[in-house]
Amino acid sequence: MAPLYKNLQTIFETVQRFVEINQKEWEAVLPYVEVQQLQKHDFLLKPGHICRKMFFLLSGYTRIYSQSPTGEVTRDINKPSTFLTALPSYISEKPSQEIIQCVTKVEVLIISKEHLEGLFYQFHNWERLGRLIIQEMYMDTQQRLYDFIHLTAEDRYRKLLKDHKDLMDHIPLGYIASFLGISPPSLSRIRKQLLNINTN
């Protein structure tokens, strides 16, 4: 099996969860999809650059963060089989406040905004896929917001453990802490506390 074909298999499965894409619609994308390998700490999007790409994470983990006066804020952590981009920059075509960085070795599919928007324009079905995917992303974010409002930091961590245990094996604690909205010492404390509970 050729490597590109195998990679397309992954995205194919993800996409079919939302809509049925036919032969012709698939063939329309093929010429525009590029695979890229990156190393830990490489950037998918560097600070100040305009994001004109949509990514699909085949393997590895990335994070989206921005610089604030007090340090870095990790707003999102991405795992395999997810779409990602720095949407505000992608939409506005202005320099991005957000930075996309590989946390591990990474393989991504890349399609340019130009071609993606072309697909959306040309095929109703791709447009629909776009809607359904962002709709799901929206719901995830709403849920996370809800958790920020009414869960304690400890409960948010518990939930992360429960739903995304794999992150613990790949993502430094500092990023996870920021993602949860707390400082690294706080997360370390919480972690220790949970250990004691589980041990006794």
Added chain:
Amino acid sequence: MAPLYKNLQTIFETVQRFVEINQKEWEAVLPYVEVQQLQKHDFLLKPGHICRKMFFLLSGYTRIYSQSPTGEVTRDINKPSTFLTALPSYISEKPSQEIIQCVTKVEVLIISKEHLEGLFYQFHNWERLGRLIIQEMYMDTQQRLYDFIHLTAEDRYRKLLKDHKDLMDHIPLGYIASFLGISPPSLSRIRKQLLNINTN
């Protein structure tokens, strides 16, 4: 000017910010749009019901909240000219955890899921509108999440004051506190503190 026409004018202007909808596309919606007047404390969606509607808020304010063991959690506050629904229930067609309630007297446009999905199916352009609107909602939510991560409660309140001062005149402090992720006494303290700073 007939009342329905005037109401459609409002949504027309909102929609045209995203896409150009032609005569035919508009006419396809008209038969399915209903206007409704509601009183303060009325429900657009009651607890446990399945949400099969999309709303467009013409006037007044609503909130989306859910019941938690510790009390109500106001996850969102909506102002005029916004679309709203309880998306998880709308998508899954399961009973909603989320409740949509009028905070003031309200006028809404209502379209059923059945008809809306029909429009999406029939008209590429309506589908696109759906994508663009939810995309914007997604960006708003991401920004709010970002604020939860790296701003203090006081800064979140300041920002709300700066960007949505109108809420202060229409929304009880308790709802705003919950929306900001803090307790009413905390918000009251913060408010007092800001008053002192501005006075001296």
Added chain:
DNA sequence: ATGCTTTTTTAACAAATGGTAAAGGAATTC
């Protein structure tokens, strides 16, 4: 392996926020 760098944990203290209950103020209803 050894030394260097980065990450994580720990500790001590400071600050922010939560919970509760009571008092004060506003709004609503009859």
Added chain:
DNA sequence: GAATTCCTTTACCATTTGTTAAAAAAGCAT
């Protein structure tokens, strides 16, 4: 417009989380 209900403020203390700095641990490179 008086009474009632609901909303907001205040005060108290408990708890959580932040900040800083140093120590321990882990990861990386030569």
